[in-house]
Amino acid sequence: MEQIEKIFIIQPILDENWRVLHSEAVSLIESAGGSYCGSCHQVIKEINPATYIGSGKLKEIAQTLDGLDGVTILFNGELSPSQTLNISAALDNRKVIDRTTLILDIFALNAVTGEGKIQVELAQLKYIYPRLKGKGAALSRLGGGIGSRGPGETQLETDRRHIRYRIKYLENRLKETATRRGLQLGRREKRDVKTIALVGYTNTGKSSLMNALTGAGVLEKNALFATLDPTARRFMIDGNEFVLIDTVGFIQKLPHDIVEAFKSTLESAVNCDLALFIADASGDYRMQFETTLSTLVSLGFNKPYLKVLNKCDLVEDTEHLPTDCIYISVKQGRGIEELKERILNSFADKFTTLRLSVPYSELGNYSSLAYAVKEHGRTFTDTGLDADCTIENKYLHLFDKYIAK
Ligand SMILES: Nc1nc2c(ncn2[C@@H]2O[C@H](COP(=O)(O)OP(=O)(O)OP(=O)(O)O)[C@@H](O)[C@H]2O)c(=O)[nH]1
Ligand SMILES: [Mg+2]
Structure with missing residues (x-):
């Protein structure tokens, strides 16, 4: 059986919302099938362009994690590729992922239908693509596990040229499905x-x-x-x-x-x-x-x-x-x-509930208006049909001649 990936959170503190973000990160880790194994946080007054958090803090984290094997680092924010690489280098080349990568990974795990899978793969590739520039190939170094899974558990593509083609292809597929759904929606609207x-x-x-x-x-x-x-x-x-x-x-x-x-x-x-x-x-x-x-x-x-x-x-x-x-x-x-x-x-203000009296000679016409009526009960009399129903106000005029006076 695959080992459960242990994940340590680095939580930057930018405002008082950080506690919610931190507890959400623990749930995100569990939803991705990992296990939360501890965290540290730092108040950020100024973002360090190289490592986001301070280098002193990174040394401290390296010591905390010293001797612990196979711990992945979740940075609970968004990192640039070079920040990812630098943090990893400062922490004994441990695997580092950011919050977006983790969320995309959960989406990849949970995509079931064809359309869902296309949507997730597209989002993943669009996130990765600009991050694979030059030698900042932070993602291709992920190895495996959380952050590198594609929909259906395939390994994510990390070749820039392939990714470009694949994005185009997926976008076209998605357009086709959206058009089909648009048609279905249109049909539903007709039934109102x-x-x-x-x-x-x-x-x-x-x-x-x-x-x-x-x-x-x-x-x-x-x-x-x-x-x-x-x-x-x-x-x-x-x-x-x-x-x-x-x-x-x-x-x-x-x-x-x-x-x-x-x-x-x-x-x-x-x-x-x-x-x-x-x-x-x-x-x-x-x-x-x-x-x-x-x-x-x-x-x-x-x-x-x-x-x-x-x-x-x-x-x-x-x-x-x-x-x-x-x-x-x-x-x-x-x-x-x-x-x-x-x-x-x-x-309520869009509908009226009332009784209609439809002569037998009009039943054909009445049934052609069925899309606009919701009947609650009907009785046949000597002269025609009495129906208790609810009608959307915009259609009321169609029934004027049947409305019992
Ligand atoms: N205590 C409590 N738990 C609830 C209640 N309603 C749902 N839950 C639980 O909350 C969890 C999430 O429920 P879901 O219905 O999957 O939530 P959702 O909003 O569809 O979640 P996503 O699809 O993941 O966005 C499940 O474990 C439910 O059993 C409730 O009224 N009380
Ligand atoms: Mg749900």
């Missing part, structure tokens, strides 16, 4: 089912909520970036049909190349009719909401959304929680009914 997107910070329970609402049976896991591919499922609230979409989660400082590569996947969330922003009530939910909103806005998101705090079972009292959120616990099944109600309410 409203879409609701589950978006939010990673590991907050989006997939768990998807399963609770739709019984989809998608993967829920205590790991970061468990979901990469979007899933869409139909579900009903009080006789109204919706499509719920589960998507990839976000994290602060999500590598730009990832956001770029996942643009086409995230489009389904960006183009939804309503988004549910999910955050963890027991975590730094403000930062989580902000990260989610800013990432989506950078992709052109401007849809209405509801803020949902999940995992309320983990907080003792909900009094200190912001009042503009819906509190739920998927685990305990709490708050789900209220959430459904709030979803319906956000569409």
Whole structure:
């Protein structure tokens, strides 16, 4: 069996957010299949261009790690290729990866579908390419293990000329898939089912909520970036049909190349009719909401959304929680009914519920309008069909002559 890679964190302190970044790094390590074996931190007043942190600190770390074999260094920030090489040289040529490389590695592990794999490989290659210039081949020295894995566990390409061709090829493949999906989306719009997107910070329970609402049976896991591919499922609230979409989660400082590569996947969330922003009530939910909103806005998101705090079972009292959120616990099944109600309410002003009376002679015409009606019940009378239904306001005029006076 492959040995579990031990990882030591170097945490630069740039602002008070560092503690969250540090604990996230521990989760990232575990999600990549490594094991966290210690850390050190340093307040950074000025970034050392050669090694990012100070050289004295590096000597100290070298001593701490002296005699420990096979420990990989995670620098919890972004490094230039030469900084990576210099830190490695100062630490007995140990393997050094940065936060972006680690996140890309987790994505590579978790990509399941063809499209997911293309997106991840593209993001990885785009991150590596400019880093392989000249002799700064920090990546080709990684050897193996975390940071060098490609989707499907293939070793990442490190030849610049190959990478250039491969990037072009992957970009074209992705365009084709995006076009196909665009066609599917178009079909859904024609049927006019409203879409609701589950978006939010990673590991907050989006997939768990998807399963609770739709019984989809998608993967829920205590790991970061468990979901990469979007899933869409139909579900009903009080006789109204919706499509719920589960998507990839976000994290602060999500590598730009990832956001770029996942643009086409995230489009389904960006183009939804309503988004549910999910955050963890027991975590730094403000930062989580902000990260989610800013990432989506950078992709052109401007849809209405509801803020949902999940995992309320983990907080003792909900009094200190912001009042503009819906509190739920998927685990305990709490708050789900209220959430459904709030979803319906956000569409309420767009729909009218009423009774239609359709003469027998008009049944043909009425059934051609089926895409615009949601029937809750129907009875046949001497003269025709009486139907109780919900109609989106923009279609009401089509039914004028059937509306019971
Ligand atoms: N305590 C508690 N845990 C929960 C709750 N809902 C989900 N979880 C757990 O949180 C972890 C993450 O759940 P997921 O549904 O996979 O989260 P996600 O947001 O889809 O995560 P990614 O796809 O990785 O971004 C799992 O271990 C769930 O069992 C909840 O209400 N309370
Ligand atoms: Mg998920």
